[in-house]
């Protein structure tokens with residue numbers, strides 16, 4: 001059968017498999033993921049950029065993996081650790097994808113706040129939740145008609161036993177800084193989280209029990225943010241990251257942690273795991289050489305050279321006429337030396353490191369019950385504490 005075997009073969013060729021030793025009990029029959037480009041395994045490419053697949057003859061830079069990366073994302077490594085295939089995007093229905101072991105609703109550019117006409121991506125969290133509800137209803141309806149479809153669709157039990165993963169909020173903070181002052185952004189964070197809480201509550205009501213929630217990374221350390229907001233050195237911390245953006249990310253995470261704890265207390269039947277992505281990424285950027293990297297901040301794929309190799313006029317893979325000369329934002333020679341891929345996303349090598357840290361169990365808070373240990377890593381960087 002031709003069930004998307006072609007793209008998966010390509011992925012298998014590109015990605016050299018390496019196993020990660022896990023000390024977490026990380027085994028679920030299915031995964032349902034919600035998020036933005038940090039965990040988009042092809043949704044934006046399928047749903048927005050090229051709804052019918054990339055036009056023939058045109059090479060879209062992120063093809064064939066359709067990820068915002070030079071290889072695998074954190075979610076790919078986590079699926080690997082669970083011995084599960086890579087998640088198919090919900091929006092990619094071309095070629096009869098297999099959803100038996102889950103479905104990915106994440107779409108690049110999406111926000112927790114409902115999308116409006118000006119949004120980069122129409123598939124905000126509320127839409128992703130609605131897509132899930134439709135997906136589940138349709139699956140149950142189809143399975144009732146034809147049990148054979150269990151080879152392609154999750155069984156009813158999987159919706160209860162499956163892992164519901166979340167990685168979002170980064171675009172909400174990022175977008176807020178475009179029109180708001182730092183204080184206004186900080187004041188806006190409870191609104192974002194309240195909408196996030198509404199979403200996970202709806203999913204809980206739909207039967208979701210195992211919730212796995214990534215906090216947001218150090219936004220101020222992305223080359224694009226440093227290029228736009230870090231022109232004055234007073235705006236930067238000792239790592240060279242933009243203080244205001246990291247402070248907002250940190251406050252977001254504290255409030256997300258509170259939300260996770262309260263959710264767990266309110267719904268004892270739920271299993272909520274909070275994953276401290278911020279601390280893992282900040283540690284990687286801060287202690288990069290210890291982990292085998294050479295460039296903590298400079299984009300691998302970009303234009304402009306040191307220190308950031310980032311130019312907002314020309315995205316990774318693009319060729320443009322800049323000031324009379326034709327230039328291309330090419331990838332670096334050795335992506336494994338870089339933490340950052342394209343100014344906005346992490347490299348596969350960084351994602352692998354982050355996944356190893358997650359799976360080692362040092363940065364997860366589980367279960368989030370009242371008696372659970374307080375996450376010793378959260379807000380571990382005093383620089384980003386707020387008053």
Ligand SMILES: *[C@@H]1O[C@H](CO)[C@@H](O)[C@H](O)[C@H]1NC(C)=O
Nearest residue numbers: 023024025026027028029161
């Ligand atoms: C891991 O989880 C599975 C499924 O919930 C359970 O059956 C198993 O006992 C767990 N193993 C450990 C070591 O906790």
Ligand SMILES: *[C@@H]1O[C@H](CO)[C@@H](O)[C@H](O)[C@H]1NC(C)=O
Nearest residue numbers: 025161209210268269270271
């Ligand atoms: C929560 O996780 C524990 C440990 O894996 C498991 O025993 C329990 O059944 C889970 N609860 C639910 C409601 O899935």
Ligand SMILES: *[C@@H]1O[C@H](CO)[C@@H](O)[C@H](O)[C@H]1NC(C)=O
Nearest residue numbers: 279282283284286287380381
């Ligand atoms: C960098 O590594 C040192 C030593 O292991 C550690 O104390 C420090 O917290 C790390 N930096 C960050 C930002 O995590």
Ligand SMILES: *[C@@H]1O[C@H](CO)[C@@H](O)[C@H](O)[C@H]1NC(C)=O
Nearest residue numbers: 304311313321322323324325
């Ligand atoms: C274009 O080139 C001129 C002369 O070298 C320079 O002054 C100007 O800043 C350049 N503009 C851009 C957008 O790079």
Ligand SMILES: *[C@@H]1O[C@H](CO)[C@@H](O)[C@H](O)[C@H]1NC(C)=O
Nearest residue numbers: 300305309330331332333334
């Ligand atoms: C990549 O390698 C080639 C050939 O060794 C070299 O000419 C080029 O300067 C290198 N590019 C970068 C960005 O280091």
Ligand SMILES: *[C@@H]1O[C@H](CO)[C@@H](O)[C@H](O)[C@H]1NC(C)=O
Nearest residue numbers: 292293294333334335336337
């Ligand atoms: C890429 O960089 C890593 C780390 O510096 C190094 O171990 C590896 O040999 C390099 N690969 C190539 C092809 O140069």
Ligand SMILES: *[C@@H]1O[C@H](CO)[C@@H](O)[C@H](O)[C@H]1NC(C)=O
Nearest residue numbers: 356357358359360361362363
């Ligand atoms: C996780 O923490 C333990 C105990 O502090 C440490 O021995 C181990 O090296 C850590 N794992 C990773 C991947 O950092």
